[in-house]
Amino acid sequence: MTDHNRLWQIRAGATAVAAIALVAGCASKGGGSATGPSGGAPGKALVIGASVSLTGDFSDSGKAVQRGYQLWADTMNAKGGILGRKVQLKIVNDASSPSQVVTNYQNLINKDHVDLTFGPFSTLLTIPASQVAKRYGYAFLAPAGGGPKVFAQKLNNFFFVQPAPTTQSGDVFAAYILSLPADQRPKTAAYAELDDPFAAPIAENIRQKFEAAGIKTVYKQVYPSETADLSPVMGAIAAKHPDVIVGGTQNQDAYGQIKSLVQLKFSPKFMFQSNGANSPLEYPDKVGRANTEGVISAADWFPGSTAAGSADFTAVYIKKYGGTAQSVDDSSAEAYATGQLIEAVAAKTHKIDNATIISSLHSGSWPTLLGNLSWSSDGAPNGEFNLVQWQKGKLVPIYPASVSQATPEAPKPNWGG
Amino acid sequence: MHALIQGIILGILTAGVYALMASGQTLIFGIMKVVNLAQGAMVILGAYLAFQLFTSFGIDPFLAIPITTVALFVVGVLVQLLFLRPLRSDDRSELSLLVTFAVALLLEGIMSVIWSTSDRSINTHYANSSWTVFGYQITLVRLWAFLLSLFALGLLYLLLNRTRFGRAIRASVQNPESATLLGVQSERVSAIGFGLGAATAAAAGSVYGLLYPFNSGSHYDLISRLLSIVILGGLGSVGGAVIGALVISVSSAIVASAISPIWSEMTFFIVLLLVLLVRPRGLFGTAARGAI
Incomplete structure (x- = not known):
């Protein structure tokens, strides 16, 4: 993807x-x-x-x-x-x-x-x-x-x-969060976005929907693709203690975000990453299997799909x-x-x-x-992605209900270390 | 303020890794007047070797450093003997830019074939561990990396200042003709010097692989940062490389934490320009030879 x-x-x-x-x-x-x-x-x-x-x-x-x-x-x-x-x-x-x-x-x-x-x-x-x-x-x-x-x-x-x-692949996460009862919904959100046409726009689409629904933005930064060390960015986010972190990510930076958050010992209630976290094979290998639990991403196909x-x-x-x-x-x-x-x-x-x-x-x-x-006249598909979450080392669909195979794990448990 | 102080701590610890990489770069320049554009690729090769030793044999990346440094030392010596020695001495500096860039591309190609272009990272059980000190997180790997860098740089200092070989290197740097007349085999010194520079890349590579995901193309971003560090510190000065790494790493971390990561990457170039306006040869560069 x-x-x-x-x-x-x-x-x-x-x-x-x-x-x-x-x-x-x-x-x-x-x-x-x-x-x-x-x-x-x-x-x-x-x-x-x-x-x-x-x-x-x-x-x-x-x-x-x-x-x-x-x-x-x-x-x-x-x-x-x-x-x-x-x-x-x-x-x-x-x-x-x-x-x-x-x-x-x-x-x-x-x-x-x-x-x-x-x-x-x-x-x-x-x-x-x-x-x-x-x-x-x-x-x-x-x-x-x-x-x-x-x-x-x-x-x-x-x-x-x-x-x-691709830029609308995160919309399903916004739909899921906004479908939660008011008392379970996050109140604050932080956005860390890779400066990439396939990453930042996904997070921005989510941000617009969250802000329209009253979820306060406490941090938003776009980082360039050559940023090797995401610790300063994630450190600034951790200092704000947001309920949800939305990562507009590709692969390397997705791994870097998680590693930094683990090292900083800050675990938000919801952690979404647009890419990287949807790779069943690569993700646990890069961030450590124990640190995948509860992380959410979007995917079109997933193991066990019906x-x-x-x-x-x-x-x-x-x-x-x-x-x-x-x-x-x-x-x-x-x-x-x-x-x-x-x-x-x-x-x-x-x-x-x-x-x-x-x-x-x-x-x-x-x-x-x-x-x-199905498609519109310019070849853009009209559907939406599936929301997948890491649960017990596996990527499982949690939303929408038509594809869900597990109850969403919320809030996300602490990092495994 | 908390995020800012946390950023400064991270910057200081990260500086150690960059100092290690840059010390090899500056050593090579000091000895041979060669700007080694393959230094970043050698760091990534070191990271791949540490990754392979860890995944295939379970060897801890820190314990793998003696193996990877020997391997990269050999690579460095071969690069010098095969590609740099044949260059004519009067235009070696200019041509070496092209040659070392070609070596970087060659290494990248080889790494792509062997390890593919997928991202790799070395995940030891302690890779994400940190200590909480007064509410701030001290990342274990970064701390070890910092200490390792101090140790390696200390060894390099002793080698250059307390051994016969070090004297030969310094003599070659200060006056190659006189050194040759006094029996120093400058070509041999150059080959071993290049090997040493590559060996520091191997040590830094092990740590780099623990800290960041990497792939065969990661060296492009790395080399621009390394060049900034050695130019800031003064080409040829190992001490300058350490200070340059500190200045650049800490300033980048502060800007990324307090202002924006977009400006962070630009910060070290701005710092570099400002320093060069005041000191055109960098912080510790000297007009005379022998700055090593």
Whole structure:
């Protein structure tokens, strides 16, 4: 779910601009847009092309996306394929480069003539890639890349395969807190926000809702991404004794916040972190398992989810890649959900071409292991994330009631040390 | 006021770690007039080695320091022999910037391949422990790190001032030609000096891994801070590196606690500029050679 290593994204930004300019230039020279390929003959393989980051800064998440795509394709082929056509994946490596991702999708579409395209990892790569797909009339389903700039393109072929835009992922925490009886609601709040388009805006959305509901802000600071030591920030927060701390975080700073609070021996009644804390595998390893108890985060998929196909996905994932449900990367689940949407469109329309996919997904609600998804015209999903909490070493959904599997643990117990 | 004093305590303790990293940087400059842009990457390599020894063999990061310092000493010597020695002496300072940056990128690539780009952190049972003294928290790891830094810097001082090798280093710094005429093998001194600088990075890396999550790209932020410290203290001055680390670390912590973390990162550059306006060679830098 996270777009990480922002420093690299910034560094690569200039390249991205150049890549976008190149695409725009090509588009202006290319004349009218080509239409996407049709359904193809039954029996002919359904070739789906995707560029993922198998090397470079996004390689960990890129490989997780690849696993999700592959797992879905294997599952479909075991069932006989889609509309009688075997699914054949053509995955190429973009090395986390915005210019390479453009080249890759142009080759996939023009040289390899793939039937469909799936998205890469990160907003940085999704923006130029989605423009290439748009130019050639391809539907572009992206399991990652939910930053505001993606939706600002207003591409009707684009669908972000998560429950909500990334910056709204914390809204479910505000909804939970405001659903509490008045005597259990926090009175004061502190906000520590990473200066990152995928972190600070999440906390700011929560702050606006809290302040409107009368929860007093006692501390709010934005810190730059190069802040290695969060102790001074968390020390200032601890001195204010807020009831709730809202961390607009990515990964490293999320770990740093918790470690500092443990060292400062200050435990708030509610502790929310937008990212980092939603990683079942990484989080306990980084902050210590004993310090996870009661920490709240937001997630689209979680181990033990009962959403459509989640149990099957978890089982085949573990069978193929080993580990436990807790070790499944949510990027794999999001990639798998991308395939589920294609499957659902084919099942409903009995067609599998780009125009059908685009028109179908723009109406109605579509079941996936991330829940039922629907989109507005710019590809922004209309749903909300799930609120998850660390309880006894596991990440469990606590809100909304439709997905809840445990009673929220409030107030949060003291740190384990 | 409580947050401010807490910030000052944190700043002082953290300064020890930065002093350790920066002392290696300034030692290398003092001996070779090489600004080692790979020092941050070497610190991160030290952190990874400590992480690996802890996760694979259960070796405590503090106890791993003798192993990691030897490993990084070898890396440092090899870097000097393979990449820096071939440079022509008349333009070594300029070219070494490029070469050491290339070494930093090379180390980053190797670390990415071996440990991936995921964040790592070393979580010992005492990693988050702290003592409460008059209502203020003294983080155990930071305290140990501070004491370790004092110890390591003390060793470095003794090495430079009480041993034959130290005299050879100082002679090379003050007048390389005369030192060579008197039998000092300057190339050998340079190689060992670079190795020593890398070894201090290894010691600091163990502590860094205990304090902060890190990944292979963490060295970029680190090197800008290290350069600020050694320039503030005076390039080539180990004592200056310690004072520079204190000034920068404490001022950053005060600003982050009392004003804003946004200004905190900028603080040390402002302090640096102010000091350089008054003392262009830094706090303890001298116009003559031999400031080590």
